[in-house]
Amino acid sequence: MEGRGTNPVIVVPGIPLDKRNQNRLAKEMAKTILAFAAAFAVWLVISLMQVRLALYTGAIVWVVSAFTVWRMPNEADKIINRLLQFIVGYSLGLLLWGIIVRVVVATPAAMWTQMIGVSLNGAYASTFVGWMAIAFTIALVMGFFSYMGYIWQLFNMNRSREQVDERRAAYMRNRSFGEGGGGTKR
């Protein structure tokens, strides 16, 4: 996912791409397709396998991101990068935390005592297990809310459609022709 867009493709309007740039473009396309497919597969398998609620939160994240990309073409790169990183990290984090909860539940208090070197009673062990499960639920909900907060910020920054179009036009002018970058108009 980090590698997407790293190979520069030189585009001159009206002239078809040469062989080298065609190869670069094909490589970038393959990377993009692979990144999306991998993120979707990881999310779907983990949410169906272990965390059913992540199916619903993740689905909201996918749909809201697509809506945001449709509304704000100038922010699309950032949204997509952030979405892919979020969905993979969220799913894998929940999977890992679920495994840890399973291990903790399966470990008797006597073994904790043996590992830590301090004698623990059963009540402490059961409290710990309950806390782990609650922390899992909090992570599930708060991770989702953090991403929604990002989307909320984007909508706050780009309030009107006109502003978005204007910014997009400025962006495309600067990036497509000539000297590029820097935000200066010729």
Next chain:
Amino acid sequence: MAGIALAIGRFGYDFFVLLYNGAGTTLYAMRAAAWYDVVIILASFASMVYMMVDDIARLKYRSVKPTKVKL
């Protein structure tokens, strides 16, 4: 030390059991999914495809290397 080794072993064992059972559980969960689950998954898939196509369409222009033109 023995406790730590035991914990690591237990963790690894649980992880492999999870992976082994995971495939079957996923298939079972997909078969047992309600109609709205299927709708939700299809909507997510459509969103994913939309964003992927959008990203590929902008791929050419995203990483343009600035070229200097001599006048």
